[in-house]
Amino acid sequence: MTKPLSEKLRSIPRIELGFFPTPLYKLDKLSEELGVHLYIKRDDLTGKNNFGGNKTRKLEYLLGAAKEDKCAYVLTYGATQSNHAMQTVWTAVSNGFKPVLYLVAVVKPDEERKANLLLDAIYDAEVHLVDIREGESYADAAERSRLLAKERMNQIMLAGASCYDIPAGGANAVGTLGYISCMNEIYSQTTHSGITFDYLYHATGSGGTMAGLVAGQKVLGLKTIIKSVATLETAADYEERMAQLAVDSLALLGLDELVQKSDFHVEKNFYAPGYEKPSPAATIAIKRLAKTEGILLDPVYTGKAFSALLHDIQQGLIEPGCDVLFLHTGGVSTLFAEKEIIGDITEPLS
Numbered sequence: 001m002t003k004p005l006s007e008k009l010r011s012i013p014r015i016e017l018g019f020f021p022t023p024l025y026k027l028d029k030l031s032e033e034l035g036v037h038l039y040i041k042r043d044d045l046t047g048k049n050n051f052g053g054n055k056t057r058k059l060e061y062l063l064g065a066a067k068e069d070k071c072a073y074v075l076t077y078g079a080t081q082s083n084h085a086m087q088t089v090w091t092a093v094s095n096g097f098k099p100v101l102y103l104v105a106v107v108k109p110d111e112e113r114k115a116n117l118l119l120d121a122i123y124d125a126e127v128h129l130v131d132i133r134e135g136e137s138y139a140d141a142a143e144r145s146r147l148l149a150k151e152r153m154n155q156i157m158l159a160g161a162s163c164y165d166i167p168a169g170g171a172n173a174v175g176t177l178g179y180i181s182c183m184n185e186i187y188s189q190t191t192h193s194g195i196t197f198d199y200l201y202h203a204t205g206s207g208g209t210m211a212g213l214v215a216g217q218k219v220l221g222l223k224t225i226i227k228s229v230a231t232l233e234t235a236a237d238y239e240e241r242m243a244q245l246a247v248d249s250l251a252l253l254g255l256d257e258l259v260q261k262s263d264f265h266v267e268k269n270f271y272a273p274g275y276e277k278p279s280p281a282a283t284i285a286i287k288r289l290a291k292t293e294g295i296l297l298d299p300v301y302t303g304k305a306f307s308a309l310l311h312d313i314q315q316g317l318i319e320p321g322c323d324v325l326f327l328h329t330g331g332v333s334t335l336f337a338e339k340e341i342i343g344d345i346t347e348p349l350s
């Protein structure tokens with residue numbers, strides 16, 4: 001099964017951006033402490049800038065499409081500390097595209113640029129900050145940022161250039177191919193050792209990572225239960241839309257696998273108090289993984305996902321002795337973000 005899927009993926013236009021396969025290995029100390037066989041897949045090490053992250057896989061296909069379309073610009077969206085936006089920036093500039101960002105200030109940026117905003121500036125990205133106005137939600141401001149971006153794209157077109165429009169999180173059918181490919185990579189890294197993971201935990205936001213993992217799992221016929229830990233409030237039709245995204249992405253590979261909303265397991269109890277707002281459980285999870293295994297997580301995505309994994313083990317929802325994979329999707333640059341995002345991470349664990 002691996003070979004045909006790899007071949008199909010190879011037929012899609014793509015620019016090589018990262019170092020693949022990313023490492024997958026067992027966390028021996030934490031496995032012993034927790035009583036499960038806990039493994040980690042290091043998509044925080046996708047390369048090539050120093051911060052990695054899940055968007056690099058998606059961008060291989062998205063920039064491949066932008067190149068096919070002969071675009072000079074790529075434009076995308078996110079929050080001011082968006083990892084996706086930062087990865088779009090470095091992958092774009094190092095491949096001859098001009099990046100344009102529309103970033104909603106969910107957290108008001110410090111006057112001195114920090115974390116991903118600092119990196120965006122180092123790469124000379126064109127950054128447009130969009131404040132959330134009184135009475136507006138994040139979703140309202142994001143909608144307004146899409147209208148502003150449309151005007152900018154028209155300007156670019158009038159100047160005779162074209163612009164590739166990447167949705168927030170790279171969550172379209174093309175970007176989702178990156179995580180079908182990741183599932184295939186996990187499969188080929190583990191089949192020889194006979195491991196089939198009982199569970200795979202990861203953070204979900206725009207949903208492309210989750211849609212790709214589930215699509216890949218279906219095609220490969222894996223029984224792994226994929227637990228997608230929400231990092232923000234999800235819309236009522238989230239799973240339904242993600243099932244469609246998985247189907248659309250598989251269609252690009254000529255596959256007509258059925259993916260349904262019931263194929264998704266979204267954990268919605270771990271994002272409180274909100275997107276880009278630190279949770280005490282995530283802070284504990286970040287410090288625990290750092291102190292046992294030396295690995296850093298981030299406060300917005302992976303820290304919350306890892307807190308869900310620890311919770312589920314502690315509550316017996318994951319049975320002792322299970323094989324569990326944690327997919328580290330990156331985001332570590334936000335450990336250097338505004339205090340409002342990182343919270344009390346410097347306090348010692350009691």
Ligand SMILES: Cc1ncc(COP(=O)(O)O)c(C=O)c1O
Nearest residue numbers: 083169205206207209329330331
């Ligand atoms: C570090 C990190 N993990 C997970 C996610 C969620 O991925 P997706 O948007 O594909 O759901 C993101 C999204 O920006 C991220 O930056």
